[in-house]
Amino acid sequence: MAAYLVRRVIFGLLTLVVITCFVYGLARNMPGTPLTVQLGETDPSRKFNPEDLERMKRIYGLDKPWPVGFAQWLSNVVRGDLGRSISRKQPVATLIAERIGPTFLISGTALVLAWLTAIPLGLYASARSGRADERVSSLMLYVLYSFPTFVAALFLQIIFAVWLRGTGWELPLFGMSDLPPDAPLLSRIGDVARHMILPVTCQTYVGLAYDSRFIKANMEEAVRQDYVRTARAKGAGPWRVLFRHAFRNTLIPLVTLLGLSLPGLIGGSVIIEQIFTWPGMGRLFFESIRERDYPTIMGLTLMFSMLTLAGQLLADLLYCAVDPRVSVE
Amino acid sequence: MKAAVAARSTGFWAEAWKRFRRKKLAMAALTFIGGLLLTALFAPAIAGTKPVLCRYKGTIYAPCLGYFDRRLEPAIFTKDRFRGTYPRNLKEKDPESWAIWPLVFQDPYRSVRADEWPGEPANPARDEGRPSRRNLFGTDQAGVDVFAKMVHGTTIALLVGFVSMGIAGTIGIIVGAVGGYFGGWVDMVTSRVTEIVMCIPTLVLILAVIAVIEKPTIWHTMAIIGATGWTGIARLTRGEFLRLKGSEFVMAAKASGAGPVRIMLRHILPNALAPVLVPITFGIASAVLLESSLSFLGFGPPPPTASWGSVLNDARSNLAMWWLVAFPGIAIFLTVLAYNLIGEALQEATDPRLREARK
Numbered sequence: 001m002a003a004y005l006v007r008r009v010i011f012g013l014l015t016l017v018v019i020t021c022f023v024y025g026l027a028r029n030m031p032g033t034p035l036t037v038q039l040g041e042t043d044p045s046r047k048f049n050p051e052d053l054e055r056m057k058r059i060y061g062l063d064k065p066w067p068v069g070f071a072q073w074l075s076n077v078v079r080g081d082l083g084r085s086i087s088r089k090q091p092v093a094t095l096i097a098e099r100i101g102p103t104f105l106i107s108g109t110a111l112v113l114a115w116l117t118a119i120p121l122g123l124y125a126s127a128r129s130g131r132a133d134e135r136v137s138s139l140m141l142y143v144l145y146s147f148p149t150f151v152a153a154l155f156l157q158i159i160f161a162v163w164l165r166g167t168g169w170e171l172p173l174f175g176m177s178d179l180p181p182d183a184p185l186l187s188r189i190g191d192v193a194r195h196m197i198l199p200v201t202c203q204t205y206v207g208l209a210y211d212s213r214f215i216k217a218n219m220e221e222a223v224r225q226d227y228v229r230t231a232r233a234k235g236a237g238p239w240r241v242l243f244r245h246a247f248r249n250t251l252i253p254l255v256t257l258l259g260l261s262l263p264g265l266i267g268g269s270v271i272i273e274q275i276f277t278w279p280g281m282g283r284l285f286f287e288s289i290r291e292r293d294y295p296t297i298m299g300l301t302l303m304f305s306m307l308t309l310a311g312q313l314l315a316d317l318l319y320c321a322v323d324p325r326v327s328v329e
Numbered sequence: 330m331k332a333a334v335a336a337r338s339t340g341f342w343a344e345a346w347k348r349f350r351r352k353k354l355a356m357a358a359l360t361f362i363g364g365l366l367l368t369a370l371f372a373p374a375i376a377g378t379k380p381v382l383c384r385y386k387g388t389i390y391a392p393c394l395g396y397f398d399r400r401l402e403p404a405i406f407t408k409d410r411f412r413g414t415y416p417r418n419l420k421e422k423d424p425e426s427w428a429i430w431p432l433v434f435q436d437p438y439r440s441v442r443a444d445e446w447p448g449e450p451a452n453p454a455r456d457e458g459r460p461s462r463r464n465l466f467g468t469d470q471a472g473v474d475v476f477a478k479m480v481h482g483t484t485i486a487l488l489v490g491f492v493s494m495g496i497a498g499t500i501g502i503i504v505g506a507v508g509g510y511f512g513g514w515v516d517m518v519t520s521r522v523t524e525i526v527m528c529i530p531t532l533v534l535i536l537a538v539i540a541v542i543e544k545p546t547i548w549h550t551m552a553i554i555g556a557t558g559w560t561g562i563a564r565l566t567r568g569e570f571l572r573l574k575g576s577e578f579v580m581a582a583k584a585s586g587a588g589p590v591r592i593m594l595r596h597i598l599p600n601a602l603a604p605v606l607v608p609i610t611f612g613i614a615s616a617v618l619l620e621s622s623l624s625f626l627g628f629g630p631p632p633p634t635a636s637w638g639s640v641l642n643d644a645r646s647n648l649a650m651w652w653l654v655a656f657p658g659i660a661i662f663l664t665v666l667a668y669n670l671i672g673e674a675l676q677e678a679t680d681p682r683l684r685e686a687r688k
Contacts, residue, residue, distance in 0.1 A: 015525050022529075023537055030540040146666035148618055150625050151658035154644060162648050173648075264528070270532050273623055275645075286626070289536050297537070304530045314526075 008316075012309045016302065023301045028066035033057070034086040034292045048241035050234055073298060082302075083295035085288075092299035095284065102176055103268035105192075105278030109200050109229025114207030121208070126223065127242055138216070145209035152203045153254060153275045160198060171197055174277040188223050199276045203269060206262075214257060218250035225249070252323050259315030292309055330403025341679075345603070348678040354434035355674030360665035362487075365664065369483040374476035376433040378417055378441065392432065396481065398643055401664065413439075416446050433474075435464065437481040438633040442470030454651050467652035469643050475656060482635040482657075486664055489620040492612035496555025497616075498562055498609050506593050506601075510574055522565070527560045537621070539628050547630040550623060554616050561608050569601035603679035610672035614665045621661045637661050 035056050057063045061072060076083060105313040123140070128134040160171040172178065172195050179191045222228065224244050231245040270282035277283065281300065288296035339347070349355060373393035374381045381393045385405070392415065395402030395560045416434075419426045434446050441452035451472070452458060458468030458475075466475035508519030538553050539545050555589050573579060574597065582596045624638025625645075632639070637657040643667035 003521070011521075015528055018525055019529050023533070026537040026541050030537070031543060044543070053544050089341050135651065142669070143666060146614070147662050148658070148665065150641065151662060152640065154654040154658065158648050158654060162651075267530065271534075271626065274626060285533065286536070289540055291542075301391055301530075301533060304533060305528050306526045308530065 008313055015309060016305055017074070018318060019305045020074070020298060020302055024070040024073065025066055025303075027289075027292070027297050028069060030292055032292055034060075034294065035062075069253055069294075072083060073295075077302065082299040085293050085296045087288075087291040087293045088296070092295050095296060096281070096299060096303065099279060099281045099284050100266060102278060103273070103282065104266060106196060106199050106272070106278060106280065107265045107268055109196065110203035110207060111261065113200070113204045115212055117204075118208050118211035118215060118257060121212040122219060123242060123247060125212065125216045126219035126246075127238065129220070138213075141209050141212055144205055145213065147205075149202050149269070150271050150275060151274060152205065153198070156198050156201065157275075171195075176279055195276075199272050199278055202272050203282055211257070214248065215254070218253050219246055219327070222246040222249050237324070255318045256315040257320055259311050259318055261302060262311035266307055267304050268284055335560070340481050341603070344368070345675075345678040349674050352674045352677075355670050357673075360671040361663065362671070365483050365487055369487050370482060372483060374431050375435065376435050377431040378413070378415065378434060378436040378445070378473070378554035380428035380430055380575055383415070383426060385426045386423050387628035390661045397626045401419075405567060407635060414442075414445055433465070433476060433480075435477040436453045437473065437477040437635045441474070458650075458652075459662075460485055460652050469640065469648070469650075469653060470647065475640060475652065478635040479637060480662060481659060482637045482640070483498055483614040485620070485630070485636045486617055486660070489547070489554070490617050490668065491536070492548075492551040493558065493616040493620075494609050494612045496552060497557075497559040497612055500556070501559035501562025502566050502598070502605065504559065505563035505568075506570050506598065508563070509570025510589065510593055510597070512571075516567070517564070523560050523563050525651070526557065528625035531619075532559050535623065536628060539623070544631065545628075547620075547634060547636070548626075550620055550630065551616075554619055558612055558616065562605060562612070565608055566601060566605050569604055570597055573600055602605045603675075607672055607676045607679070610668055614668035614672065616663050617661065617668065621657075 033054060052112070055065070061069055064072075073083065082096075084091050085095055104139055116240060125134050144250075155172055158167065161173040164170050176195050177188060177191050178195075179188050181188075183191075217241075228241060228245050229250075231241045236245070263270075266281065268278075268280040268282035270286050272278070273280045273283040274286055281303075284296065285300045285304075287293075288300065368375065373379065373396040377396055378392055379392040379395055380404070382389060382391055384390075388405075390403045390405070392406060394404055406418075408416070409422055412532075415428070416430075419428055425626075435441055440452045440644060441449070441456075443449075445451075449463065452464060452468045452474060454468065454472035454485075455470055458464055458472060460467040460611070464474050464476065466479060468474055469478075504519050504523065508516040508523075531568070534554050534557055539549065542549050547621040570593075579592060579596055582592050620629070621638030622642070624636045625641045627642055629636050629639050629642070637660055640653055641661075644650060645683075647653075
């Protein structure tokens with residue numbers, strides 16, 4: 001077990017180095033630098049003169065070739081320093097810490113809601129498998145699964161922010177809160193909740209459609225097993241068979257799926273956060289690419305890849321934990 | 330003679346096709362994709378401002394081909410200073426001329442001006458272009474017809490899926506086949522590479538690569554989607570090759586002196602193709618989705634190339650123009666749904682395990 005873990009971690013670290021090196025090379029080769037892109041776009045007259053630009057480049061270490069820059073970045077990371085954002089003049093670690101909360105607020109809520117609805121739906125679908133009502137609900141879930149998030153987001157925005165404007169149903173289009181930070185706590189919570197409704201809806205339905213189909217597929221596999229037939233034969237009722245005998249055996253793949261959703265939980269969704277201008281990680285990444293803010297791009301890439309690797313490892317370990325037949329060796 | 334035909338058993342693919350055909354939804358989806366293919370092929374004849382065929386100064390031309398490639402537009406019209414406006418110029422410069430026009434006289438790249446088609450007004454611009462008899466799907470802020478844009482954007486929606494998954498399929502099958510067949514350290518290397526690529530968040534990689542390219546075109550986007558989307562296919566191919574490389578027909582091929590490339594291509598691949606085709610079909614759906622979300626985020630092909638996603642992007646600045654969301658949104662949704670339905674039916678038709686379960 002320990003040997004396996006060590007091997008996985010060492011290989012994971014190597015993977016991280018390869019990925020970050022690749023992304024660093026890409027980022028440094030994008031046309032424009034954080035210094036020119038940012039100022040040149042807002043106001044051409046505010047462009048640096050050449051001497052200032054050289055001085056700034058030296059300060060930020062942009063005058064060296066990118067492999068040297070990467071080595072420097074890597075050695076800083078090893079010492080626990082993610083660097084400072086060039087365009088935001090803040091440490092990257094602080095920026096990420098600021099953005100994790102809002103992202104988690106959306107993705108965590110969406111994840112819980114999706115699972116809470118997907119499990120009953122999936123069980124219902126497998127209990128009534130083949131009947132007319134199950135076919136209709138499964139088809140609808142399938143349609144929902146194919147519905148692009150950004151299209152759904154735009155439709156929701158049109159309905160709740162444009163057509164229902166002025167009515168009690170109107171929902172805010174953008175951002176996380178309209179109230180000043182000194183407003184009473186309760187009304188601020190209510191305001192954030194109102195802002196959350198649309199993005200959470202968008203993120204929930206995707207997860208819901210996928211998870212319930214996943215549960216149904218696994219249940220279909222489980223109800224064909226011999227132990228289910230045995231349970232039926234000894235006289236267990238249909239719901240008892242479904243819950244106690246079949247569903248408990250589908251928990252293993254479910255746990256794996258949960259592990260794999262870890263990166264999305266903290267990484268957020270670039271598209272949803274971009275549409276609703278939600279101040280989360282996905283949006284931060286999108287903005288940092290636009291601003292050519294290398295330290296932030298790198299910090300986020302490192303975090304995303306680390307989460308993906310951790311999620312995979314977690315899924316494998318959980319798999320062993322819940323199924324004694326599987327061994328890490 | 331008749332007995333000989335009857336005795337021949339149907340092949341695997343004929344059997345699969347028979348089962349596939351029984352699924353109404355999947356057949357409807359296949360018809361829909363076929364319709365898109367026809368739309369893409371005949372786009373200039375469906376919506377455009379250039380004649381499909383015309384007779385001008387004694388020769389017959391097809392100026393509509395200019396929509397596929399500018400160089401295909403006959404040079405004589407540039408020389409005679411048509412400047413892209415055909416109806417009036419044709420009549421003025423050659424009263425004898427005739428022309429067959431596209432079904433809808435609208436251009437995907439520019440707004441139609443007043444009286445360009447005799448007696449018709451100019452396209453409404455800004456947020457006034459709601460769907461009407463002249464502009465079936467409305468117009469965007471610049472007054473460009475959305476229907477024409479979407480008809481011409483069909484090409485991209487189709488190409489993206491097939492080209493990117495063609496690339497991904499090729500890479501995935503080669504990597505998976507080599508790893509699965511040779512095993513040992515080769516498998517070790519290919520599996521690790523696959524895992525590394527799997528760990529890079531796709532959107533992160535795509536956004537970064539697109540930002541590096543000086544002038545990204547739609548072909549770059551397709552290549553990047555293909556170059557990142559092969560991991561699932563590689564894993565599946567590897568599994569199939571691992572399973573099949575010990576089978577008797579491979580032994581027989583080896584014994585008769587076939588080389589590894591021949592065994593992989595001629596003997597194992599045809600038997601491994603069905604399960605690999607399923608993730609490729611689902612991959613087409615996600616490639617279409619990815620391209621439209623990239624265009625939607627503003628990382629799509631540069632204007633004036635028409636893509637469904639870029640019409641959606643226009644809608645973000647003015648949500649009151651619901652038609653900019655509804656029509657391309659539904660088109661993207663239907664296309665993704667169609668590929669997903671085809672993929673699922675393909676899975677059910679080719680997987681013997683699922684087939685037995687149905688009984």
